[in-house]
Amino acid sequence: MRTHPDGVALLVCCEINSAMYVVDQTPRTGIVNSLFGDGAAAVVLTGRARPTARTPSVVDFESFCLPEHWAAMRFDWNADAGKWSFYVDRDIPYVIGGNIREPVETLLKRNGLDLPEVRHWIVHTGGGLVIDAVRRGLDLSDHDLRHTRSxxxxxxxxxxGSFLVSLQRLLAEGSVAEGDRGVMVTMGPGAQIETALLEFGKPGKS
Structure with missing residues (x-):
């Protein structure tokens, strides 16, 4: 919205993860089939809205790529099944947890903030072990990640779409106050970590 402050954008996330389910006896498909679900979420972005505690502004974002771990999360073509199947390495929680602090601290320091000043955390639902690794890597509490786990x-x-559903639950909870800061964290193949700084109730710069 920085380049088109009067514009309106629609962000739509639609994931039909069951389309990549493969039925066989391998551990990788058992993990994927039990972990991933189908879902869709959408959000309207605008630079015109009058900010309230329920309208978070995106202040800044930071991307962090780990090309040396590109194979830790990937799609492989399964010729027998005739579809792509997803692969998650057993070490991915440690890859994410061991690197999560760098992009988050880079984001916060650029905006003159420290970790304790972040009141709300919206984190990607990457699985129980990944959530635990993020919690340890950022010294978060179970309460900080309650919506991610739910x-x-x-x-x-x-x-x-998972982070948008977590954000929706945070806003519905009614615990956000004007001026609160929040951080969104997502991750995916690459391996890639994406972060965004939110401020509630005040206009953003994005």
Whole structure:
């Protein structure tokens, strides 16, 4: 919205993860089939809205790529099944947990903030071990990740839309106050970590 402040954008995340389910006896498909779920989420973005505590502004974002771990999360073509299947390495929680602090701290320091000043955390539902690794890597509490875990419990890992569902639950909870800061964290193949800084109730710069 920085380049088109009067524009309106629609972000749509639609994940039909069951389309990549493969039925066989391998551990990799057992993990994927039990972890991922189908889901869709959408959000309207605009630079014109009058900010309230329920309208978070995207202040800044930071991307972090780990090309040396590109194979830790990937799609492989399964010729027998005739479809792509997803692969998650057993070490991916440690890859994410061991690297999560760098992009988050880069994002915060660029905006003159420290970790304790972040009141709300919206984290991708990458699985129980990944959530635990993020919690340890950022010294978060179970309360900080309550919405991330509830989305995983209720819907599974719905991939790109998961952080929007967690954000929806945070806003519905009514615990956000004007001026609060929040951080969104997502991850995916690459291996890639994406972060965004939110401010509630005040206009953003994006």
């Amino acid at each position: 989305v995983l419990r209720d819907h599974g890992n719905i991939s790109s």
